[in-house]
Amino acid sequence: MILCSLALAASPELTLGSYGRVEASSLTDGGHGEPVVFTAWPGRLDSDPYLELDFGWRLQADDGTTFRALVTPALSGELFHSSGDFDAALAVRNLYAEAAALGGTGFGVWAGSRMLRGDDVYLLDLWPLDNLNTVGGGASWLGPTNEVSVHVGMNRLDGESWQFQQVEVPAPGGVEAETVTVLDRQKVVASLRGSHTFGRGDVHVRPRLYGELHHLPAGTRYTDLDSGATEILPAERGGLVGLQLSAWGWADESFVHLSYRHASGIAAVGELTVPTDGFALDGSVGASRSDLVALGGNQQLGRFSVAVGSYVRGWRDADGQAVDVDDGWEWVWAVRPGVGVGRYGALQVELSRQWLRPNGLNVVSAEWDRPAATQLSLLPGVQWKPGTYGRPRIHLRYSLVLLNQDAVDWLGTSRFETVEPVQHRLGLGAEWWINSQSYR
Numbered sequence: 001m002i003l004c005s006l007a008l009a010a011s012p013e014l015t016l017g018s019y020g021r022v023e024a025s026s027l028t029d030g031g032h033g034e035p036v037v038f039t040a041w042p043g044r045l046d047s048d049p050y051l052e053l054d055f056g057w058r059l060q061a062d063d064g065t066t067f068r069a070l071v072t073p074a075l076s077g078e079l080f081h082s083s084g085d086f087d088a089a090l091a092v093r094n095l096y097a098e099a100a101a102l103g104g105t106g107f108g109v110w111a112g113s114r115m116l117r118g119d120d121v122y123l124l125d126l127w128p129l130d131n132l133n134t135v136g137g138g139a140s141w142l143g144p145t146n147e148v149s150v151h152v153g154m155n156r157l158d159g160e161s162w163q164f165q166q167v168e169v170p171a172p173g174g175v176e177a178e179t180v181t182v183l184d185r186q187k188v189v190a191s192l193r194g195s196h197t198f199g200r201g202d203v204h205v206r207p208r209l210y211g212e213l214h215h216l217p218a219g220t221r222y223t224d225l226d227s228g229a230t231e232i233l234p235a236e237r238g239g240l241v242g243l244q245l246s247a248w249g250w251a252d253e254s255f256v257h258l259s260y261r262h263a264s265g266i267a268a269v270g271e272l273t274v275p276t277d278g279f280a281l282d283g284s285v286g287a288s289r290s291d292l293v294a295l296g297g298n299q300q301l302g303r304f305s306v307a308v309g310s311y312v313r314g315w316r317d318a319d320g321q322a323v324d325v326d327d328g329w330e331w332v333w334a335v336r337p338g339v340g341v342g343r344y345g346a347l348q349v350e351l352s353r354q355w356l357r358p359n360g361l362n363v364v365s366a367e368w369d370r371p372a373a374t375q376l377s378l379l380p381g382v383q384w385k386p387g388t389y390g391r392p393r394i395h396l397r398y399s400l401v402l403l404n405q406d407a408v409d410w411l412g413t414s415r416f417e418t419v420e421p422v423q424h425r426l427g428l429g430a431e432w433w434i435n436s437q438s439y440r
Helices: 002-009 405-415
Strands: 013-027 050-060 066-076 089-100 107-117 131-142 146-155 164-170 177-184 187-196 198-200 203-216 219-224 229-233 236-248 255-265 289-301 304-316 328-341 345-358 372-383 393-403 422-434
Touching: 131 187, 164 219, 177 219, 203 255, 345 393, 372 405, 393 405
Parallel strands: none
Antiparallel strands: 013 050, 013 422, 050 066, 066 089, 089 107, 107 131, 131 146, 146 187, 164 177, 187 203, 198 203, 203 236, 219 229, 236 255, 255 289, 289 304, 304 328, 328 345, 345 372, 372 393, 393 422
């Protein structure tokens, strides 16, 4: 009661924030064209338009206890100007309440729907370790140099009648049909994270351990409503373990993160992914595996900056085939040096490369393709302050994209169109984060 009285006596503080990106671009032949993408995280520069709005309320007591609630609606997908349709995709990314520093300690709890994210590789729009989207709750302990957090949540995904299926059946005693849920299985995801920070002067080093457990119960779905044929979906389990080593503090906006993660079973499929192929004979994905090593960092020296991002990923599905185009390796890297010009001007140059090595033949060309693409982008613009992370930022863009013949064949097969080996793209874009709760 004392803690509650203290909180109610405080004046609520409204916090607003936003992250957004948008770009108008065109190939030099006049068409919009699809970005060159054949890897999982090819780079933020070619990401679709996206907007998040953060609405938060915060109460703080005189003993340091803080209560807050956060709501984050998000918009994504094709812009109205590209189709003339008012049909942007709307999602609620955060909808939770949190109590932190309870009683002046490092203990905190939360409940609701939340994005749980750690450190990202900015240039590739990649979160190597924790990047969860569940509804549930968690607890944490934050000390001067230590952190421990735990979370348990659930999700249920539409698609392929894999977690959820509804059918229409005749209503009892009537002529109209009614919708009946015949498959409803929620995936439970639990995560645990711990870290310790070492410091010497301004330089800090932090090892972090991270793990996840995934569980999906068994179920039965209809494969043919007329005959009543059904299929048993086995229970799925999986896990993820990861390690990250970070260092920062030797200069403003300067840091490096090196991460490794290994995922197995349903955790290797992806937290928000419904598998469509690569199943074992019993219909499970338990034999799936994925390994990823990622590097992200930035160096800031006055008006000069350079950001780097890279990852190598190897994966295989559960079908047990050693020679399989659905398994393979990929490597992506990007480097973006920049310099401030005057008070608000900035010139950045980004060089990136995608490389894919599937473990099987292209099913159309019957060739063992090794698609690769190199992109060089000039990004002059204006921004609030110098450096990689000076936002808001408005920029012009010119990109030269060079594809090897395997990439031309690979993309042409998937898009059923002729793909040019040399492409030129012009654009005008903007990106910002203002008091964002999800991004820097």
